[in-house]
Amino acid sequence: MKRQAKIIRSSDDGKRHIAIDGVNYQKILDFIFKDERHENKFIDVCNIILTGLRNPKLYDKENINAKCKNVTAMKFFKGQENARIYCQEVKQRGKIFVVVAAELLERKKIKRINRKK
Amino acid sequence: MNTKSNNMEHIKQAFDELFNNRTQEQELESDAKLIMFRFLDIVERKREKLGWSRKELAKRVGTSASYITQLMRGDKLINMLTLAKMQRALSIKFDISELVSYKEQTEDKKPPIPDGKGFWIYKKIENPNYNEKGNIPKVKPTEGEAA
Numbered sequence: 005m006k007r008q009a010k011i012i013r014s015s016d017d018g019k020r021h022i023a024i025d026g027v028n029y030q031k032i033l034d035f036i037f038k039d040e041r042h043e044n045k046f047i048d049v050c051n052i053i054l055t056g057l058r059n060p061k062l063y064d065k066e067n068i069n070a071k072c073k074n075v076t077a078m079k080f081f082k083g084q085e086n087a088r089i090y091c092q093e094v095k096q097r098g099k100i101f102v103v104v105a106a107e108l109l110e111r112k113k114i115k116r117i118n119r120k121k
Numbered sequence: 122m123n124t125k126s127n128n129m130e131h132i133k134q135a136f137d138e139l140f141n142n143r144t145q146e147q148e149l150e151s152d153a154k155l156i157m158f159r160f161l162d163i164v165e166r167k168r169e170k171l172g173w174s175r176k177e178l179a180k181r182v183g184t185s186a187s188y189i190t191q192l193m194r195g196d197k198l199i200n201m202l203t204l205a206k207m208q209r210a211l212s213i214k215f216d217i218s219e220l221v222s223y224k225e226q227t228e229d230k231k232p233p234i235p236d237g238k239g240f241w242i243y244k245k246i247e248n249p250n251y252n253e254k255g256n257i258p259k260v261k262p263t264e265g266e267a268a
Contacts, residue, residue: 010129012136016222029132036139043139044147048195051155057162061193082194 009104015054019099022050025106032089032108042080049078053103066090078105086112154195160204160215161193167211181210 008026015021024032036046045062052059066077074094080087090107143151168178179186183206191197208215233240 008129010132012133013140016224024132024136026129026132029128033132033135037135044151045195047140047151048154048158051151052158055155055159057158058165059158059161059193060165061190062195083190 007106009102009106011102013050013054019101020054020056021100021102022053023102023104025104028107032105035087035089035108035110045080046078049080076103085110088112153198157192157199158195160199160207163213163215164207164211165193167213171211178207178210182206 009023010026010029011021011023013022036042049062052063061079061082063076063078066072066075068075074092076091076093078089078091080089088109089105090109092104092106094102094104096102164178168175173181174186175189176186179189182189182203184203188197192199192203204215233242235241
């Protein structure tokens with residue numbers, strides 16, 4: 005099913021964009037605009053994406069299973085609330101790169117117990 | 122239909138306000154973090170290439186892994202001494218250059234114009250000498266103009 009998204013920010017050269025999903029936008033907006041702390045973190049993540057820098061602590065691929073392709077996550081306050089906005093990376097006309105912020109997870113908890121019994 | 126397009130406009134407007142209504146202090150802080158992230162991008166790539174963990178890097182730099190994590194998250198700003206230590210530990214040299222904006226790179230360039238034989242690219246001349254005679258190319262008129 006195709007979903008609409010709105011581009012909210014683009015790089016200076018117009019080759020990278022950040023878009024917000026048209027279905028879940030209200031949840032995402034409420035989360036980002038919660039307070040200055042959230043707004044500032046979102047701006048940091050956007051800057052990283054638009055300049056094409058690598059920073060796995062703020063934005064990285066999420067290889068949960070083979071089904072999720074090109075799924076990435078914007079990471080907010082790891083080690084604290086550990087909130088995430090899951091994104092889909094889309095390439096248009098070969099070169100144009102769009103990151104669509106699609107799904108919000110306000111608290112990510114570790115499901116597996118790593119310690120051996 | 123209208124409500125949907127209104128919602129989409131609402132999204133754009135909200136984010137325009139977020140990005141454009143920032144104080145100078147907030148903008149400077151973002152700029153400072155972005156400069157640091159540029160350095161850390163190089164550090165991160167080199168660390169992975171060497172197969173070091175962040176703990177290993179921290180040990181070699183003489184700091185803690187949690188401090189490096191705080192830098193990566195943008196919770197703290199790096200100092201020049203730590204940067205110099207990273208440079209030495211990773212055996213790299215940071216190269217500093219001015220980033221020319223896309224606007225600056227392209228503002229003098231005009232789109233090429235075809236005349237049927239080839240393409241003409243016009244360049245902006247700051248102080249043109251109007252007495253100098255040159256070969257002015259004839260642009261082939263399009264169908265609409267010819268009529």
